[in-house]
Amino acid sequence: MKNINKNIYIKNIELLKQYYPEYIKVLEDNKYNDEKVKVIETRDGNISLIVEKGKKITIHSKYKPIEEAKRWTKNIQIEENDCIFVFGMGLLYHVDFLLEKIRQNNKLIIIEPSIEVLKKTISVVDLENIILNNNISIVLYNDEHFKDRVSKILMETGLQRINYKYLKLQTYVNAFVEEYRDYLNVLNNAKIDILTQKNTIINSSEEWTKNDYKNLKHLKNSINISCFFNKFKNIPAILVSAGPSLDKNIEYIRNFKDKCLIIAVDTSLKALITKDINPHMVISVDGTYKNYDKIKGLDFSNIPLVYTNRVYYKILEEHKGKKIIYDFDSNIVSNLFSRIGEDIGILEEQGSVSTCALDFLIKIGANPIVFVGQDLAYTDDKKYAQNTMYDYVDYERYGDFGFESFVDGYYGGKVKTDYALRRFLEYFETRIYKEKEKIEFINATEGGANIKGCKNITLKNLKNEFENKINIGMTINNIFKIKSIINNENKDRFVKELEKMYLSIKNIENKLNQVLKQIEQLHLIYDKNDYYYKIKEIKEIIAIVDQFEEFLQNKKDEIILMNYELFKWEQEVIAITKNSNILNIDERQKGLIIAKNNKIIYEKLKDIVIDHKKKLETCLSEI
Incomplete structure (x- = not known):
């Protein structure tokens, strides 16, 4: 029988520090006590684990764990390019046999729901072959970034891989019921996201490509978004989105022009300009003609445009004002500029321009951040405010959003939403949770979904909170004195x-x-x-x-x-x-x-x- 081996433990910890440094903190956290996980000797002289979860559950066979693992993997067929998820790490008997079937193009993701089990495992099993294998990733359920990690792995592999296999140790499912249910939910959401992204790329590839080529010439008149990072520390900011509740309080926004930074997503721009309200900046990401069609003819050259190179090319051609370029992680422009030793500022994008805008406000240091028009639900059975980009769409006719769920409402009770809006809501709540110690978030939408982590305060009541006048325009103009992203030097x-x-x-x-x-x-x-x-x-x-x-x-x-x-x-x-x-x-x-x-x-x-x-x-x- 293997006993707890100090040398194995030290070796594993050193490997984890090098390859999974983010897990060391949770492994050293005393609240995760591994006393409820016992190592036992099996009848054939190997070891198994017993987990106490209300009742005692044996993870591997008490008799012949190796034979059990061999039977578990016997009928599993691994095809080229398969990405395999396994729920349950245990003592890795089953993983050892899976590795005999893994090929160079396969990816194996081990989901471990219990830090206590991992603590015990690293004391008795040498993980070197697992940790050093580039085809294997270990993902901890208890890690605060669990959902992000699983989603990222699926997104990175899903755009290329043909098939996924989802495997589990039934003893783990029995021991970790809630964790398994949550894991399945994360997988389901990520799979839908992958399908959506695949279809989006397929349907938009020609248009995006045309935009990428046509928009490169505008880089000589654009500055890098990173020039704005940390330049608005502790300056209040309002993020104006195009949700239907914008109709209720749009008039109040003009009262904040000299008290905080106002940034509008492109879908809300028409509604603001119609009311003679000019935000300090507008942000645009969509590369389709539909995006351009609804702001075509609007004169907003006096408003700096924050854009990605993929945006519909005529928007840049017709906007004669100041421009700010950003990119997504490892996308085209950032990739090109990295080759000449330049860094383009990156904004997170999770399917909506409002997610980019939120990331921008966080990175420039804005505090507090106020949401307006961020319904993330069907307020009064409407998805968008009047005079916004999509206020004309007949959703019952097109039927592509799916009224499939309800979420907690701004005023209590439940409100109707769809899959895409719910995913945006999850992103907002996750991001707010990460930043809540440094930034105050206020939801002044006055309708739609309740956004966890936000104080709900109306714009009318906020007016007296922001008493100091701020010359936002001067700050922006000073930043624009720097060189364009393409200049004489590069x-x-x-x-x-x-x-x-x-x-x-x-x-x-x-x-x-x-x-x-x-x-x-x-x-x-x-x-x-x-x-x-x-x-x-x-x-x-x-x-x-x-x-x-x-x-x-x-x-x-x-x-x-x-x-x-x-x-x-x-x-x-x-x-x-x-x-x-x-x-x-x-x-x-x-x-x-x-x-x-x-x-x-x-x-x-x-x-x-x-x-x-x-x-x-x-x-x-x-x-």
């Missing part, structure tokens, strides 16, 4: 990066032409019924195609402006491959179908490559 380096991208795209085009010739030859071989005599040539052609696919994957970092459309193309490849019925047909027909499908796939890719080459040529001429 322009040449930036252009060189775009030129490198252009050469990479041309290189792909040349290799793609060679691949298409080989595919034509493959089709000819099968069409003439020569495949029996040209097996070697067929293998060589397949090898050339495979080499190109590997080459293309390795080029992705060099051609990031193509990545949205490449993602859409990859999804089309998966669909074509999946829908090709090559079972129960002869070898010749099978070869002809494969050659035909590959011709369709790579001709489509060639169209994308040629289009990007032209766009980049235009872009280079405009910068």
Whole structure:
């Protein structure tokens, strides 16, 4: 039997400090007492765990835990690119057998709901092979960032991986009922988010790409959003969103113009300007024509525009005023500028422009932060205020939001919401919880959902709270005295990066032409019924195609402006491959179908490559 081994414990702790430093604090927290987890000897001389959760639950077999783990994994089939979630770490018997089936492209996520169990495990099991394995991640349920970690892993893998497998130790489900239920809820939400993001990228890839190219020229007239970070410390701020309750108190906003920073999301801009209220800044993220259509014709060039490069290009063309560029984590502009040693400010984006605005206000140091029009629910059966971007939409006709749940209301009781709004509400509450020690949050929406962590105060009652006059405009103007993000010092380096991208795209085009010739030859071989005599040539052609696919994957970092459309193309490849019925047909027909499908796939890719080459040529001429 293994006993608690001080050397193993020290070794594991050192590895955790290096690879999971965020877990050390909770492991050292005395409130997590592992006395309720006992190590016992099994009949075959191995060990198991007993967890006391009202009753005693044995995690692994008391008789033959290794045999039990072998049976548990026997019928589990792991396919290439599978991402496997396992609920329950225990003493890792089952994980050891799973690892025999894991391939290089697989990802294994171990969800451990009990810090007490982990404490005991690191005392008796050497975790080196687990911790050092790049294909394995350990996620603690008790960690305050649990939901974020699981969601992030699913989002990172979900846009590429074809399939997920969700496995569990039944003894863990019995011992940790609440934790398992919460874990399933997190998984379900994250899976819906992935599907939504996939569909969004597929449907918007061409429009986003066009915007990315057309908007790069505006960088020479834009400043980096990071120039604003920490510049408004302890200055009150109002975030104006487009929820239906904005109709109730929009008139009061004008009273705060010289008392706090007012930032509006683009969906609320029309409503504000209609009332002769000019916010200090407006923030925009949506890259669709629909976003532009509802602010088309509005004169807001006197209002600084906070934007991401993906925003619909005509918004930037028609806005003649001051511009502030931001990016998402590891997105196109930040990626490009990192290559020339420049950092673009990053804002969190969780599916709504209001989440970007909230992150911006936190990063500039605003305090308190006041929400207006942030209903996050269907107040009076409306989703948006009058004169906002979407006030005209007939939701019953389009039916794409789903009135599927109710949440606590601003005035008590329950209010109707949908999946997307509920997810935004969860983001707001999670972010507020993280920042509550440093920032006061006030919900002045006067309707919709109750946002946990906020004081509910009306704008009318807030007026007397902010008595000091602040020259917000002067602060903003002083920040704009700095250099644009593209300036005389870095322009040449930036252009060189775009030129490198252009050469990479041309290189792909040349290799793609060679691949298409080989595919034509493959089709000819099968069409003439020569495949029996040209097996070697067929293998060589397949090898050339495979080499190109590997080459293309390795080029992705060099051609990031193509990545949205490449993602859409990859999804089309998966669909074509999946829908090709090559079972129960002869070898010749099978070869002809494969050659035909590959011709369709790579001709489509060639169209994308040629289009990007032209766009980049235009872009280079405009910068």
